[in-house]
Amino acid sequence: MIELRSIYFRYHKDWVLWDLSFQIERGEFVGVIGPNGSGKSTLLKILSSLLNPQKGEIFYEGLPLRRMNRSDIAKKIAVVPQETHLLFPFRALEIVLMGRSPHLGNLLFERRSDLEIARKAMEWTETLRFSERPMDELSGGERKRVFIARALAQEPEVILLDEPTSNLDIHHQLDFLELILNLNRERGLTIVMASHDINIASEFCERLILLEQGRIYRMGSPKEVVIRENIERVYGCETWVDQHPVSKMPRISLLRKGVR
């Protein structure tokens, strides 16, 4: 569905992404992990066409992404932002309706059908009950769900998430990830999620891409990627990798220096 062919990208002098090639199949749940500065966010920005690679090409269903116009991309690929600062407080429903933008062209007002789509998106994400509340009165977890609803209102095929669980407590992390998993399983949406939390990525993603300084260090199932040697090599710290006692997926624990 999405194919990256030897992508190179740099902001200034140094390459941030170096010869990146991989494919994402329809309906996959892919996690991108790697230390700070390894290029996770940059990769997501390139996937949403926010940045253009200097070399290489991204194909979306065989079509080069750079040939597609912005609103066509927005109909296929939705992004759930990290944390957005809203200058003036819009209501939750207004934010979700913004997701209809790529479908509206030059229309100034949403149609009745758009409202219905927004309502369904809010029902799915359980945000309907505060649809009339301004965003600045909602909690971090509620705001995140509103942005998922906005992404759903775009009726995309792919959803990109950048550090979706940072600054959420464990309860909300779990709620949020279950929601994403549902979207993936029940609606067949393709998910690409960049995460700092290796355990979460290992638990929820089918496939992981481990980045090291803009290159793919390992790619494969969590059991293939989350291995002590890989993690210690890429992150440069001591870890202990065993199995989650219930799900049997790989799990990492941090080790203090010299404890081993």
Added chain:
Amino acid sequence: MKMLTFRKVLTVSLILTFVLLLVTLASVMVGSVRVRPGRSLSILIHSVFGLGGEETEMERTIILSLRFPRAMLAGLVGAGLSVSGAILQALLRNPLADPYILGVSSGAAIGAIVAIMVGLGALSFGLPIASFLGALMTVLVVFYFGRQDGKIHPNTLLLAGVIIGSFLSALIMFFLSISQKEELHTIIFWLMGDFSFSNTRAILIILPYILLGVFLLYCQSRKLNLILSGEESALQLGVNVGRLRLISYLLASLITAASVSVCGLIGFVGLIIPHSVRLVFGPDHRLLIPACALVGASFLIASDTFARTILSPVELPVGVITAAFGGPFFVYLLRTRKVIKTL
């Protein structure tokens, strides 16, 4: 679930238009010669249909050639400055932005002062044209220095605007210190904003800029909402942010330049009207732009009416009134913000 519809925008606009008409009527009534409300209305209506009524020739002249053009000019400028302020606050993502923040005001002032000092001020067209050119040139210079790798970044642009603005302010001070006494009075009145030069031709000069500018901005209003939710977000929702920004900056600057050129620097309107309207009607530009235009127009007409009547026969610069009334009113709105929201 309530969604903003065209119907709601239309309803609000009609109500605010009605308020604007009432304010205008009140404004043409009062002054050194009072004209009764019914009489004022009939003069205005008769003039539209080209009829003569029972009113005296003096009343007709006062209303049709003096007060009505002045009210119209104040209305246009109030609408222009308010819309321009609202747009710049969104584009620069800065609630402190006003129409003058990109240096338009200082540029216009330099143009006007030079015109006054070389004696062009006596010509009916000299002053507006000179200040319009000054404003436009400043906008272009600010844009030139505000770019970074060919793109416009709000903060760079803001800095460029502020710095070029303060450089020009120094020039203004210099010109003030070397100007003659009689010129000084004209310049200072201009700097504080003044409608006493208004005439029908001034209206015709700025009408196309303001009407067309506001209309074109309105066509972008839904996309401007997306910019408020963040530049990256807007791009990912399919908006061509670069082009939208450039067009909107230029339109807002053009509207400001046109407004400033006919009446000088009227402060405060472009800052408080957008905020006040936002507090009452919310931040959606599809409602905000028409509401700002109509409320801004009413506010400036009312302020100008006070300016020319409060110490009659002495006329105050309208900028004094906008600040004196607008400031406390704005503080009141801020304090009662919660109340307004639940209405």
